[in-house]
Amino acid sequence: MAITVTFKKSRSEKIHTVVFPVFEGAKPGAELAALDKTSGGLIAGALSHSPKFKSRNGDTLEIFLHGGSGLSRVILLGMGKAAELDALKAEEAGGKLFPVLSKLGVSEAAFISDNEKGLEKINGAMLAASLANGLRLRAYSFDRYKSKKAAGAKGGKKAEAQDAGKVFEKFELVGDSAAAAKALYERLDCVTAGVFTARDLVNTPPNDLYPESFAKFIADELRPLGVEVEILDEKKMQKMGMGAILAVGMGSARQPRMVIMRWNGAKGAKSAKKGQRPLAFVGKGVTFDTGGISIKPGPGMEEMKMDMGGAAAVVGLMKSLALRKAKADVVGVVGLAENMPSGNAYRPADILKSYSGKTIEVLNTDAEGRLVLADCLTYVQETYDPRFIVDLATLTGAMLVALGHEYCGTFANDDVLWGQLEASSAATGEKLWRMPLDEVWRKDVESPVADIQNISKSGRNAGSCTAAGFLEHFIDEGRTWAHMDIAGTAWRKTDLPTVPKFGSGFGVRLLDALVAGFYEK
């Protein structure tokens, strides 16, 4: 259930759980100090008897107050050193606070922003807004398929609510800078909405999310926000000669789609020039990857519902840009197909003609993502001549072997774009690691019988690099391009402070920051 965040100058009396920020090596804020006085030193006493609570970022200490104070529970939330606190750390503290609040079984809590002394990197409003955003990011849950809703939630039974407590649903931010915090939060919340859309898409099972339903979702979700959505169906793609994406979808009863999303927001920008080339984002949207005829082993195959994580991130990004009315022209392209084995499936040894005209020898039907991307990449360059392309794809298992779930391996043919990506990564905490592009790997996918082949001649070695080498064959000479292999980061099995397990929405925040930071001036 989504959390509601409200902003007020003074606390609602009916809220009995109140959170205060405390900084390492600093005095408590004015309101906390006052409360300590009226409660007869209860807070100072609790602190002196809790040697493990060091006010480090995300540490919490729960204190119960006796009657008369109007509060029942105070939570001290460690923020680390005031001078070091930035928006990301405030967000992380908010993310760590959520499970603490949710375990209490209360439905609401207030955060009192009474301590802004010593802040150097952010102000009090930013602290409050980021903290609330972090809490909301962590509180995301995907319960659409639970017939028994969480206790207290809409449809939940009263008796359950009594057993398990209530579901946490309201966070009130209190302080003098409430209005400024609200404005900042609303901006952050546009991006969070995009992240949630990406997470929802990744978490949706493949019997409900397949190319046609995915395309319909995109149109229904984005058109009302002012995004132009164009859907290429199988017939259209056949006419156009998109032989690579079509081959991947051949084994499935669900026909493939390509969806093009356009956000034309540059008109409002100061530097807007007529006919300025758009930015392009391309996503792999394999709604389920069985491997096809080169079928994958059974155990773990269910995870391949997340093989559309790249497309989900592009859709989430377009939603964020539209919600916050980004002053940039951006085009998103997603290739949607289901990779299934059947009598109609494409096979190893097939030679395909891609939309670019290059022929591709299929040697493994499980290396399908690069085929889907190939036609999308050609299409977006030919149609929009973009200033740059960033593609996102759950492309290789080798990326998981190399970097696990923490870092996204990113290949870039341009140092300026890489620098911008690196800065956007630092600003959002979505971690990137630069990977090498090399002619050796481009050559490694040359085929003896066709122009190229879909797996490398050097076997499993450098699997992520050879996949990038394959994609490079579909990038025009001189085109600025980056490829983010999100195989490890699109899906998690464990929680991070602001990312609950399963679909992560990785890439939405980072690419939103890229557009905002470098292309909206």
Ligand code: BES
């Ligand atoms: N979708 C997979 C890659 C993947 C694996 C994503 C694990 C997320 C988690 C991709 O289509 C694939 O199967 N790649 C093959 C390529 C190989 C056949 C060259 C792989 O990585 O094994």
Ligand code: ZN
């Ligand atoms: Zn595959």
Ligand code: ZN
């Ligand atoms: Zn795949």
